[in-house]
Amino acid sequence: MDKTSSQSILAQSLEGFAREKLDDLETRSLRRWLAETDRGEGTTAVRRGKDLISFCCNDYLSLSHHPELRRAAIDAIDRYGVGAGASRLVTGNHPLYEELEARLARLKGTEAACVFGSGYLANTGIIPSLMGTGDLIVLDELSHACMHAGSRLSRATIATFAHNDTGDCRRILEAERGKHRRCLLLTEGVFSMDGDLAPLPELSDLAREFDAWLMTDDAHGLGVIGGGRGSRAHWQGRAEVPLQMGTLSKAVGAYGGYLCASQPVIDLIRNRARSFIYTTGLPPAVVAAASAGLDIIEHDPGLAALPVKKARLFTSLMNLPQAESCIVPLVLGDAEKALAASEALFEAGFLVTAIRPPTVPDDTARLRFTFCAGHDDVDIERLASCLRGQGLERVETAP
Numbered sequence: 001m002d003k004t005s006s007q008s009i010l011a012q013s014l015e016g017f018a019r020e021k022l023d024d025l026e027t028r029s030l031r032r033w034l035a036e037t038d039r040g041e042g043t044t045a046v047r048r049g050k051d052l053i054s055f056c057c058n059d060y061l062s063l064s065h066h067p068e069l070r071r072a073a074i075d076a077i078d079r080y081g082v083g084a085g086a087s088r089l090v091t092g093n094h095p096l097y098e099e100l101e102a103r104l105a106r107l108k109g110t111e112a113a114c115v116f117g118s119g120y121l122a123n124t125g126i127i128p129s130l131m132g133t134g135d136l137i138v139l140d141e142l143s144h145a146c147m148h149a150g151s152r153l154s155r156a157t158i159a160t161f162a163h164n165d166t167g168d169c170r171r172i173l174e175a176e177r178g179k180h181r182r183c184l185l186l187t188e189g190v191f192s193m194d195g196d197l198a199p200l201p202e203l204s205d206l207a208r209e210f211d212a213w214l215m216t217d218d219a220h221g222l223g224v225i226g227g228g229r230g231s232r233a234h235w236q237g238r239a240e241v242p243l244q245m246g247t248l249s250k251a252v253g254a255y256g257g258y259l260c261a262s263q264p265v266i267d268l269i270r271n272r273a274r275s276f277i278y279t280t281g282l283p284p285a286v287v288a289a290a291s292a293g294l295d296i297i298e299h300d301p302g303l304a305a306l307p308v309k310k311a312r313l314f315t316s317l318m319n320l321p322q323a324e325s326c327i328v329p330l331v332l333g334d335a336e337k338a339l340a341a342s343e344a345l346f347e348a349g350f351l352v353t354a355i356r357p358p359t360v361p362d363d364t365a366r367l368r369f370t371f372c373a374g375h376d377d378v379d380i381e382r383l384a385s386c387l388r389g390q391g392l393e394r395v396e397t398a399p
């Protein structure tokens, strides 16, 4: 076979593979498309030429467009340039990192903090730095994809417990803990697709009883609950959480991930986390903007309280159980049904993307509404009446 024809067979089979996979996703209403979206100030967005009010953005405090974050980012570019130039352990550790990590530790009440390139990178770096072969990771089944990814990378034994079911978690610990060396208990402070909170006091008690380390992913807690300080603050000292991970990409309005923990743990992470060591530092502008976002969160708990307030207006208008966070799911089951509902909302001027498997478990496709400080009560009322008009007010909430 000459070189050209063998290459074309390879190309054919590769493209054939890709097409087959895509066709399969398409027939199950699970294919995804990128939609260009021009997010404006506050909660507005333009998509396909249409002006929309967005109820699906994680920029809960609209800090991504805040004048102080913009100014901080521009000043950082003027002073330090655009790229970080190397990994943080080489020359990428520009002076802005120190302030950001000190702020994070202060806000979370820990000795130290370590900033990563993103929340995804944080979880895939932290978990394998602490756990290995012979260890046990016990995690809530609804934990974010990157917690599952980090767990797998660690080569530890992985066991999942039924969502927020501390009885199931206890059963697993009773059966498995004794067979393993170290144990990590993982959950989300605020569940990203369901909006409910993890029972951290009970999980913290279990961790103590079974000699496990409790780690929370607080991507949707920081800036929103606990006076803006996140889920551990929300539980007012009733939960001991030695490993608090989160992201700077949501309520903080910038980008990046973090771990807040004791000094020795942070020092170990900086020495072992592969997704910290082998990747370039964040652009200075992003780090400066994150610091400015945290500064606003730290000094304005009234602002941080607004998203949950808005979500509660919605749940009361919809006769749903009272929102625990600023995320409210309407589980529709079918992926097709969720897509159709999202499209009908689009026509009415609302941007609410359908969330489908594998982001959520099979048969739990949903509309996921997120509420922001800047949402107008009138728009929330219009959204609720639009949903009621579609007969969507009585669907069950997430299991």
Ligand SMILES: *Cc1c(COP(=O)(O)O)cnc(C)c1O
Binding pocket: 118, 119, 120, 121, 144, 146, 188, 192, 217, 219, 220, 247, 248, 249, 255, 256, 257
């Ligand atoms: C968004 C999210 C992440 C990932 O954070 P990024 O900074 O966007 O990579 C991790 N965990 C949870 C629960 C999230 O919702």
